[in-house]
């Protein structure tokens with residue numbers, strides 16, 4: 476992994492101003508931000524460990540714990556909220572047996588919430604591994620989860 480981290484840091488010109496996109500790249504590669512890699516990153520960028528950890532914990536999009544194979548996000552922004560997003564979230568929590576913000580023990584699903592992803596016109600929005608699913612309903616959400624469980628969804 477050390478070489479991969481070096482390559483990511485190099486691709487941003489070893490510039491600490493790009494700490495956030497560097498963290499995004501590491502997260503997309505590892506699915507979360509492992510602690511040992513953050514320590515390595517601080518060394519590579521010659522910045523304090525505390526700076527890397529404070530940025531990594533400040534943004535909700537970053538996770539310091541392993542996330543599931545599939546990341547399900549429900550938008551709870553105002554427009555989606557008034558169109559029934561809380562009901563969709565309740566359904567997903569029951570269906571996946573997970574509370575929002577957690578990952579199942581089997582590592583298959585992480586359920587998260589987000590506040591507006593800029594697609595209010597087609598809300599409520601559910602994101603599956605960053606793919607937008609608009610005009611979500613309880614039955615559509617159950618169908619999407621059902622196909623993910625069966626492995627039909629890429």
Ligand code: FES
Pocket residue numbers: 550551552553554555556590591592593594595596598599600
């Ligand atoms: S409130 Fe959900 S996309 Fe804007």
